[in-house]
Amino acid sequence: MGRPRTPLLDRERITTTALRLVDEQGEFSVPQIARRLGVQTGSVYHHVDGRDGIVELLRERVAATIDPATLDGSPWDAALEAWARSYRGAFAAHPRAIPLLMTSPVRAPRVLEQYERAVTLLLDAGFAVGEVMPLLIALENLVLGSALDLAAPETMWELTDRAPTPRLARALAAVPEGRADRAFEVGLTAFLTHARALRTAGAASA
Structure with a gap:
């Protein structure tokens, strides 16, 4: 044969x-x-290379749809925002992979290259080296949490008569459709506002 x-x-x-x-x-x-x-x-x-090797192949496959060219843009905050949106979109397509990938160290070369570009973006923008990773980790937490939220039911709170919650009911009734997208915009705006303030404070003390 x-x-x-x-x-x-x-x-x-x-x-x-x-x-x-x-x-x-x-x-x-x-x-x-x-x-x-x-x-x-x-x-x-x-x-x-065993199960860990497959996990890294999965990380590379999912991360391959993140547009790294966004990190070449300017100004730095617009570039970081564009990267965050692309990052969210990539993982929103495979939300069940997030817990798996977030509980193992990053080793995939192409993924590490994206982190290198993100770090370079922030260092070139004037951030202190000690501020860079906390910022990127915070952004990643926001992005991945939002990607999971996109896969959740639109209605995440089921109110019952056993626990009267009139104010919660009123607040929920006021939420428009697309709550996950709206929440992501709130979080991303807050993150960027903090990052800009941090950079300004660092520049003033330099």
Whole structure:
């Protein structure tokens, strides 16, 4: 029997299958990937560095849809805002991957390159080096939390007569459609306002 023209297994197929599993159930296992691809579990390990290696392939796949060119824009705050919106959109497409990716260290080279560009953007804008990572982590928390919120039900509070909450009911009734988008705009505006103030204060004390 001749060899198949298309390989049964490669890193791209493994990543695609793992991402489908995560989208379906929020998790994956190497045996599950092997069963989906119709191969032996040991064959998968010939192409990837175990489970951790697959997690990093997933991180690269999801992060590949973030536009890194946004970080080349100016001024710095507009560039950071554009990156945050692109980042949110990428992870909103795969919200069930967020808990998986947020609980393992970042090792994927292409993802680290994006962080390098974001750090460079802030350093070049005049931020102190000690301020850079707290800012980026805070922005990432906002972005990923909002991406999860986009996947949540529109109505997240179910009021009952057992716990009278008239003011909460009034506040909920006043919320327009698209509460996740609205909340993201509030958070992003607050973040950028803080970042601008921090940069101004740093420049004044320099």
